[in-house]
Amino acid sequence: MSRKIIYPAAPPVTVLLDPADDAAVTRAALAAHHPAAGRITVHPTPAASGAALALDILAALGKPTELPGDWGKHGPPAWNIAAAWILALPHTRLTVLRTHLLDEKSWSALLTLRRRTGVHLVAVCHTRRPSAAMRTALRDIEHHTVSTDHDPGDLLAEAPTMPAPRRGAESRWITVPALAYLDSHQDFPACHCTPPPAPRPYVPERAYSIDQLAHRLATRTAYPQLAAALATAVFTGAPLAQLYTVRAAHLDADATTLTLHDRYRSRRPGFVTDCGAFTVPTWAQPFLLAAANLVHLSPRGDDSLFFNGPPRTLMRLTEFAEHCRLRPPQPAPSWPRPRTRRKKKPGPPTIQWYNGINMPGLEYVSYEQWLHSGGWKPAPTRRSTRPGGTGPR
Incomplete structure (x- = not known):
């Protein structure tokens, strides 16, 4: 419904x-x-x-x-x-x-x-x-x-004086591992199952400055769809093709649960996607609520949550991510670096996006590395005490 x-x-x-x-x-x-x-x-x-x-x-x-x-x-x-x-x-x-x-x-x-x-x-x-x-x-x-x-x-009545939040430099690039496969063009067919809750979020929030990230999403676009789609990619690790399949009905009324479908249960290096109901973090709820509200206020016959409207009319999601100074892990710089007598003035960096086919030299970031960078540590495994038992219980 x-x-x-x-x-x-x-x-x-x-x-x-x-x-x-x-x-x-x-x-x-x-x-x-x-x-x-x-x-x-x-x-x-x-x-x-x-x-x-x-x-x-x-x-x-x-x-x-x-x-x-x-x-x-x-x-x-x-x-x-x-x-x-x-x-x-x-x-x-x-x-x-x-x-x-x-x-x-x-x-x-x-x-x-x-x-x-x-x-x-x-x-x-x-x-x-x-x-x-x-x-x-x-x-x-x-x-x-x-x-x-x-x-x-x-x-x-005058508004109360509140200290300005510390958001860091606005022009600083933030590397977000969850965007590593955003530009992947893998096909995600339609699925109408009732998925179980997702076991855990793809990316821990302590891996990077969430406050700064949410501030950029809120202040660098007036379009709720762009902000909501990029926020969803951050806390789920979903690629662009999967975000196209999200409908307004996949978001509950209070924007606390979002359902993502993947009928093929596609396996990518370091990731395992599957149908699941993700818990929407507090910082992302206003973006998804605004996107759902706009779908209802501007019906166009398509209930797509993030891409409702004529095709190819919104800014590309990867371009919006670069506009917010957010980028996926980049290839390691060449080594040794070429020596030059005169230093060139550094220009804007060229961001490389993994398209799901090939990207030579792309820095490999596994799911476990994401969790480790966010401070998450796996529970110690208990070894079997039975004779000859070498694996976990």
Whole structure:
């Protein structure tokens, strides 16, 4: 059964009047912006309307406003992408400044976003009276009006100061062993079995900086599909061909379990894939939730979780991994290195991806080496004490 979204009930719209257009009110609203606490403040660009306002909301969510590729033209609207992220993350209040400048089309899209996400919409109007478009849009919507001349309550309460997380250098390359076979083109036929739980995750989280990795996935694309697909490849070790077989129904409602199928039980060097239900780690759940939400918000007749939409419209997953400065284990450098009198200025490194056929000199990383690099140690095997017994019990 496909996953469906139950729209949460949205509280009444709050219209906050700022008759004097006080700069202190704008600064206080911007200071209340705290996505981690569920509070988003959007300061629209001048003359923002329609999709431009949706891009401003994505920017407030920490997403890039550029939507490269054909998916930006033929894919789901930016409003659906913003709704998918708001539903996946604990956002409860959306404050929009300069709402008296929005036209009817922008108000219609903004109220649709409120209805889909259940977010508390706070519309700041920097005039003594709402505009005609604003009054028309809110005519049949439950709302109440407050003014900055009186106590606005906690609407403009300053966000708590939190120390910035230590994420390391943004430009540093992170070698992720789980991506070693991402570009493999092995065929994975359809399978409809009910798999058992996966025995253990492919890659331990302590093998590399998960916080830095999740931060890059969250801030370097606005497309939930790209972030969710790469996050799944990281915690399962699944190749690209297997990710194409994942459907929205393979993810449970709270995004804690994801089912991967491999009817052939393919064996690759260092890996054994099989049908199994993987436990989704906490850091990856928002990405998969947002991807599932977008599938429901933008139905296209295909319930593919990661590649829903026209073919060849999203950025290649390997290109997105390089954009996030994530790479698989690379071939060892040639030795001895050639001696040169003049040092050349180092350019961007060329990342080599294993395509499942051949890759001379590729550094071999086995599954056991992954576990060992993450601090996992196998349980000691007990030898048989029976006469002549040499193997484990």
